[in-house]
Amino acid sequence: MFEDFSAQSTPSREACLAALESADVYLLLLGPIYGHVFPETGQSATHDEWVRAQQLGKPRLVYRKVGVRFAPEQQDFSRIVEAYATGVFRDSFSDSAELQTKVAQALRELESKPSPLDYKRLTQQPALTWIAEDNRIHPFNNSQEFLLELHVLPMDSPGYSAREMSQFSDSLVKRVRSTEYFESGRSLDLSKSQDCAVVRIGSGRRSAWDKPQSWEIREVLLHKTGQISTRATLPVDGLGSILDAEALPRQIAEMLRLTGALGIFQQGRVVVAVGVPSKMSLSVDTFDPHRSRTRAQPLGFGSSVGVYRTEPDESVSLAALEAGADEVGRDLSRALFAQLPV
Structure with missing residues (x-):
């Protein structure tokens, strides 16, 4: 009180x-x-x-x-x-x-109560769509801004028919708004194709390239395969975007909970994965919301990797999208950092 x-x-x-x-x-x-x-x-x-x-x-x-x-x-x-x-x-x-x-x-x-999370080993690699590598989705995206991508793919899903995809696409803006993750003043713009529907979320802050800014979710994508993806900016300052080992697990967990709050996945199991494109302005560091760094070592120099990403070998229960999101966020963050050059 x-x-x-x-x-x-x-x-x-x-x-x-x-x-x-x-x-x-x-x-x-x-x-x-x-x-x-x-x-x-x-x-x-x-x-x-x-x-x-x-x-x-x-x-x-x-x-x-x-x-x-x-x-x-x-x-x-x-x-x-x-x-x-x-x-x-x-x-x-x-x-x-x-x-x-x-x-x-x-x-x-x-x-x-026991832990709500339940993992099972995968017998084959899931067919995930990685946005940074999919030319069919690129027209919807601004690859200079959106960095982190999180994907949730339902197991044993036949995907959506054209009719189902149309219905889900038409309701996607309403579903995103009803999660109440975004202030009422932030714009939600829908783009559609045969294979994907994308809700682009307007920024909730003024652009200031020379000042540190925390991360924001900027896109929610529904794929015809049944996969739901979210894309978000990373914490950023005057020297570029930052992969922060302490902040990243919390960011991933919130993106997982947003996916669950859409109300599309009601039962079954899912595969989750996270990735970030190898960009010249991306570095591993600690984000300070009060001042920018004076120097940074970008990951992109000399890298031939297009996307640093986790390769899932387990499925998980839907608790990953709510009560277990923090634990899954920590696991995904550790797995992603393990892919980075050191």
Whole structure:
């Protein structure tokens, strides 16, 4: 609660979301009132926290108060929370004593659960599409800006018929917007071909080549094969893009969770892989959001490799796109760094 925070120089919203990041579990109590709508986000503080908890892959426990009349805005928020594809199953409560008992039981169950991730060895190499190497997709891309690409391919998928591809393509912008990963002011532009649909996401910041900038997701691609790809900028400063060993696992995990939040994969297993083109302006270093580096050693010098990428030899359960995203992000990051010249 706001009253539990001491005086801080950090903006209130930033302080609350930072506190959420340090939490083990996100507990949401739905009462009748939605709360104040902040002009910066167009939604309440609680709604902000819900979106961030989903992005971070936090375990979410939701309890709805019974016997009260929900305001229209709160009813709309409840539908988002309970959405089949991207929400959670929720419980209810009538008073604090019942709530305490239910929450305590839920926490014990969470603690005793085994890891949701389940790996299985692949018997053959999956047919992944690497965007930087696919001439059919290049017209949609700006290869100077988009660097990191993450791919999720469903196992044993026959792909989509022309009719199915058309339906998914038409709904892709709505699916990306409904994840609430992007501010309402950011543009979403759809491009389509027979083999691929691409949603390009406008930048959420002003361009400043001489100032450090953190990473951003800039594209979501749906392939006719069933593969979903996301492309993102890397952290960048005046000397180019940076592969940061600490930041990269978190970036990959968030891209995985965005893929899951689209609600396209409902069951089965997936193969995941990550890659980055060998560019002259790319280097391995530590990103400092407050100042640019004074020197860098680019990876692209003398390299004959087109894309540094992981080669998957296992499939994984869909938990990789939510609760297990952090673990998979760390594994993929280590595997990618192992491909780099040292």
